[in-house]
Amino acid sequence: KAGVTQTPRYLIKTRGQQVTLSCSPISGHRSVSWYQQTPGQGLQFLFEYFSETQRNKGNFPGRFSGRQFSNSRSEMNVSTLELGDSALYLCASSLDGTGIETQYFGPGTRLLVL
Amino acid sequence: QKEVEQDPGPLSVPEGAIVSLNCTYSNSAFQYFMWYRQYSRKGPELLMYTYSSGNKEDGRFTAQVDKSSKYISLFIRDSQPSDSATYLCAGYNTGGFKTIFGAGTRLFVKA
Secondary structure, three states, X not given: OOOOEEEOOEEEEOOOOOEEEEEEOOOOXXXXXXXXEEOOOEEEEEEEEEOOEEEXXXXXXXXXXXXXXXXXXXXXXXXXXXXXXXXXXXXXXXXXXXXXXXXXXXXXXXXXXX | OOOEEEOOOOEEEEOOOOEEEEEEEOOOOOOEEEEEEEOOOOOOEEEXXXXXXXXXXXXXXXXEEEOOOOEEEEEEOOOOHXXXXXXXXXXXXXXXXXXXXXXXXXXXXXX
């Protein structure tokens, strides 16, 4: 069974631009969560989607948004990029968002904002 | 105050040593407590999880949760160079659909 895939793996953008990251969950998984990982703050929760509905959101500004499609694939978008948005963005999928043992992470997208 | 506090280290030990990794948490609603391992350039992978308080053992790894003191621990016996990674503790509330992570502790096991 294929794991969680994220595209692109690496990205370089400049301040003020916007970016869209993609996450394809494990087949059969309907919950997708997004996290931002930085050396100073660690892993911080961005949002969680299940069946195209956002069920929870972390404490991030409105520049960060996401969506989930009917095939459970998810995208997150960051508009008006700032230097501080440089981070590893991770997505995790699980069957329904309640089973810890079924949550798997992708390899992440490393975003560098110049 | 962060919901899960973890010393980022780094922690360096010789091969064969017993490693103790610790976290504290403040959210009383957490029901599950997890330890993830993250190798360089990889996503985190679930190592162990515990429901509520108590101990759980899996091979060389033992996870402990003390809800009275809000303390989470991971012990690694007979540590190996392949254990060198970042270890992240986390808490989860099934009603919140989100996992809250500590900052992660970078562990180096020297051969």
